[in-house]
Amino acid sequence: MVWQWDRRKNSIECAHVCRGHLRSVECVAANAARSHFASGSWDGMLKIWSTEAAAAEDGESSEQSHKKLKSNSGSSLTCTPILTLSSHTESLSSIVWTGANEVCTGSWDHTIKFWDLEAGNMKHSLSGAKVFLDLSWSPRSKLVLSASADRHVRLWDPRVTEGAVVKSTFTSHTGWVSCVSWSPDNDNTFISGSYDNLLKLWDVRSMTTPLYNMSGHEDKVMCCDWSVSNHMISGSADTTIKVFQSDGTRLS
Numbered sequence: 657m658v659w660q661w662d663r664r665k666n667s668i669e670c671a672h673v674c675r676g677h678l679r680s681v682e683c684v685a686a687n688a689a690r691s692h693f694a695s696g697s698w699d700g701m702l703k704i705w706s707t708e709a710a711a712a713e714d715g716e717s718s719e720q721s722h723k724k725l726k727s728n729s730g731s732s733l734t735c736t737p738i739l740t741l742s743s744h745t746e747s748l749s750s751i752v753w754t755g756a757n758e759v760c761t762g763s764w765d766h767t768i769k770f771w772d773l774e775a776g777n778m779k780h781s782l783s784g785a786k787v788f789l790d791l792s793w794s795p796r797s798k799l800v801l802s803a804s805a806d807r808h809v810r811l812w813d814p815r816v817t818e819g820a821v822v823k824s825t826f827t828s829h830t831g832w833v834s835c836v837s838w839s840p841d842n843d844n845t846f847i848s849g850s851y852d853n854l855l856k857l858w859d860v861r862s863m864t865t866p867l868y869n870m871s872g873h874e875d876k877v878m879c880c881d882w883s884v885s886n887h888m889i890s891g892s893a894d895t896t897i898k899v900f901q902s903d904g905t906r907l908s
Contacts, residue, residue, distance in 0.1 A: 658707060658735075674705050674735045685751040694759050696748025702761055703737035704773060741771055743778045752793040752800075762788035762802060770814060782812060782821055790835045797843050799823070803833035809848050811860060826863050828856060837882040847888050849877030855890045855900065870900050
């Protein structure tokens with residue numbers, strides 16, 4: 657579902673109901689322009705959707721495909737995907753947009769795949785040894801971080817055509833690494849969260865020792881985000897969200 661938030665009233669309303677996946681949806685990501693978003697599911701499919709209007713169904717006009725759904729708060733539109741791509745053999749776990757018309761996906765089938773949305777096909781694939789649980793893309797360095805069930809974070813250079821695609825492997829977590837996120841303003845730093853209940857701050861130049869171990873969660877760290885320069889956010893199976901603040905020299 658796509659929800660619209662009214663900031664003045666502090667209320668939300670369902671704008672679109674997006675139907676198309678056959679099993680549970682595991683990940684979603686919007687492009688930089690916020691005009692489209694991608695979704696990944698346990699059905700192994702990658703689907704692209706428009707946030708502006710419902711896509712037309714086969715053989716129907718856009719107007720005909722806008723099926724109204726009545727709700728207590730009003731009405732919403734049923735959307736169909738504008739593009740469906742398949743190649744993964746297991747569930748998708750993560751999606752990142754690496755360009756206006758390119759998406760990168762991580763999967764339980766031990767692969768990372770890059771997709772050309774204009775051509776409607778897969779560009780290339782990277783293989784790992786274990787399940788990929790999360791990805792983070794750096795628009796400045798063009799490098800990809802992966803979180804994996806083998807307890808490691810890996811730094812990939814998808815532009816490499818010869819030699820090692822994995823530039824670095826970061827080892828410190830004692831459980832599955834569930835999430836990774838690049839710093840919004842530093843090419844060398846990122847955070848990772850794990851089933852060992854810890855959030856870690858890393859420098860890419862140090863692969864074995866994180867800069868900080870951020871504790872406080874009492875159960876698995878399930879997700880993390882570093883969209884705001886001085887605030888690192890983590891969500892946990894202990895039903896809490898924690899915000900770690902940095903002033904550039906220390907954490908609090």
